[in-house]
Amino acid sequence: MxxxxxxxxxxxxxxxxxxxxxxxxxxxxxxxxxxxxxxxxxxxxxxxxxxxxxxxxxxxxxxxxxxxxxxxxxxxxxxxxxxxxxxxxxxxxxxxEGNTSAKPKAPPKPLTRDEETVLQRCFPWSVYYLQDIEYRPQAMICKGKLKAAPQDAYAAVQKNVQTSFGDRFLVLLREGLGDAPFFALVPNPQAKNAAAAEGLSRIQAERIRQMNAPAFRPVLALGLAIATLLTTTFVGALSFGGVTPEALQADPSLLKAGLAYGLSLMIILGVHEGGQYWATRHHHLKSTLPYFIPVPFFLGTFGAFMQTHSPIPNRRVLFDVGVTGPLAGLFVSLPILLWGLAQSTVIPLGDQSQLFNFESVDPTRSALLLLASKLTLGDLLVSGSAIQLHPLAISGCLGLIVTALNLMPVGQLDGGHIVHAMYGQRTAAVVSQVARLMMLALSFVYRDYLLWAILLLFIPAAEPALNDVSELNSLRDFVGLFALTLLVLIILPAPAALQGWLV
Known part of the structure; x- marks a missing residue:
């Protein structure tokens, strides 16, 4: 039932x-x-x-x-x-509309006739043959025919618009019907006096305030990092270090039993967010420092986050920001996982053995985890075995889970940005839906993923880049496919052939 x-x-x-x-x-x-x-x-x-x-x-x-x-x-x-x-x-x-005598009064244009003439000159016929300018609320749609490579056309038009109008507009390049790219000009919320000049709403004015707020707050970032180290060490001692609350209250020095878990988890999360922060700074994007979220229960933290306040200029930058964090975190997680597995204990497989039960982990639930376990434990790992994880292995396993969650090709997750950058916004929207439904189907077979699948339902859609037409190079395509392959190896169970070969 x-x-x-x-x-x-x-x-x-x-x-x-x-x-x-x-x-x-x-x-x-x-x-x-x-x-x-x-x-x-x-x-x-x-x-x-x-x-x-x-x-x-x-x-x-x-x-x-x-x-x-x-x-x-x-x-x-x-x-x-x-x-x-x-x-x-x-x-x-x-x-x-052409046959109707009484036409509705057109809304006022954001540009004067002279400014419209200047705008038309911003589109050289050799790169983009402008055919029509359509005025919409808070946007001007410039339709025409692309005559050059998307990145070259965008660079030329963006430079001309900036020369003629300063920072008044953001220039967007989008895919239209029939894959016919079009340009769009929208008011720049970071422009001087943008709210007054363009009549922006209160929400947009608040957005301006957030963008202009100081993004570099090292004291806050350091304080949250120290607090998170304390909470993860506290949880590690009580949950994975064999220390009772009474014993810890009587002897606070027992807190060091959770240091291996707390410190290793902080390193994994810190490298993940640090890699993403480096990518944003490398591409000259305005972003906050990584902020940890400490909690004195659960795993000791809800992870870390950072906010990017600058628009993403193109899909290559979107890809770099999306892929750097997960790969950096994974390359730290794997050595910690292998080190922890070497100190873990092989136990008989039981009814409670599953992927997220660290007292009795079933390594066959993840192909990558099974490979790492066999590489470390060797002949000790046989068919019908589970693993009681050492605190270091728990941190490494959590690193794999965090990497897989971020690599899910859904909305604003890093994986969503990767797929968007590789295949475009439309294909990414379809892939996002398929990924959500696949996780729901997978949660039917493996209940461990049910909460994960529900969480994916509430991930919002990603925002496109300014130049959302230019494609990636071959190296980035390869790295993206490699990252998505890692996702599959982490979340899908090992096939029977692999299980038979290893155990």
Whole structure:
């Protein structure tokens, strides 16, 4: 009965999420829902019929790969149809407006006639042949034909606009219908007197205040780091160091039992955020220092965060900022994990063994964890074994989990930025939906991922770069595929062939 209730809840959540994120496609919602629920329905029937017998790996992986691919194809086909319908509707609307004698009064233009002439001169015909300027609230859409490489065209137009209008406008380059790029000019919230000159709202004025606020607060960052070191050490001593609250109260020196966990976790999180901070400074973006979040329970911290207050200039910068943190954190997590596994204890596999139970971790739940465990423990790790993790190994395992969570190709997560930079905003939106639904399906098989899957539902969409058309080079594409491969190795269980070879 709980299995059926879980499937019903999952079906309702999936349906609501598909309805929310599929406005851009004409494919019926029920068809998309059926495709994404197929793995859940098939696996539920397997459990009801076969009981605890695990399903074949071919069936599980086949469903988790083929169904999202079919979903993506259906969304893209429906999106193409929607674009064609929208274009036809726009043509019909223009004809109707042309035949109407009483036209609505047009809103005032943000540019005078002379300024509009100056703007037209900002688009050299050799790089971008300007055909039309469409005025919209808080934006001017400049449509035409791209005659040069996107990065060259953007650089030329952006320089001309800055020369003619100063910092009054931000220049955007976007993909339009039929992959026809267009430019857009929006008021620059960081310009001098932007709120008064452009009539910005209170929310936008607050945004200006935040952008102009001092981003370099080393005292606050250092204080939070020290507090987080104390809370992680405290949690490490009580939860993983074998120290009771009474004993710690009687002898505070026992707090050092949690130092291995606390310090190693701080290093992993610090390197992750430090790598991202370095990437933002390398590309001359305004950002805050990394701030840790201390809590005296759970893991001792909710992680660390930093905010970027400058617009991302192009997809290459978006990629660098997104990929640097997770890879830097992973390259620190792996040595700490291997060091901790060497001091961990192999125990028999039990009913409570799972990925997030550090007292009895099932290494087969993660392909990368199984590889690391076999490399470290050797012949001690055999079939039917679990691992009781040393505090250092717990930190390393948490480092893998944090890396995988950040590499999820969803919204504003680092993985979402990576996929956006590699494939563009539209494809990234589809991949984001597929990733959410795949995690929901995976949580049906492995309940460890249920909270993770629910968390992904609330990740907001990512903001595009100013030049959101220029593509990455081959090296960045390779690094991006490598990062996404690491994600798969961390979150997916080891296939039976790998388990048989290692254990």
């Amino acid at each position: 709980p299995l059926v209730l879980f499937a019903l809840l999952l079906g309702v959540v999936t349906y609501l999420m598909i309805r929310r994120f599929t406005a851009m496609t004409t494919t019926p919602v029920w068809m998309l829902w059926l495709v994404m629920m197929t793995p859940v329905l098939v696996l539920m029937m397997w459990v009801l019929v076969k009981g605890e017998e695990p399903p074949p790996a071919v069936l599980t992986y086949g469903l988790l790969i083929l169904c999202p691919l079919l979903y993506a194809v259906m969304v893209l086909v429906g999106a193409t149809t929607a674009q064609k319908d929208a274009a036809k509707a726009a043509i019909a609307a223009r004809k109707t």
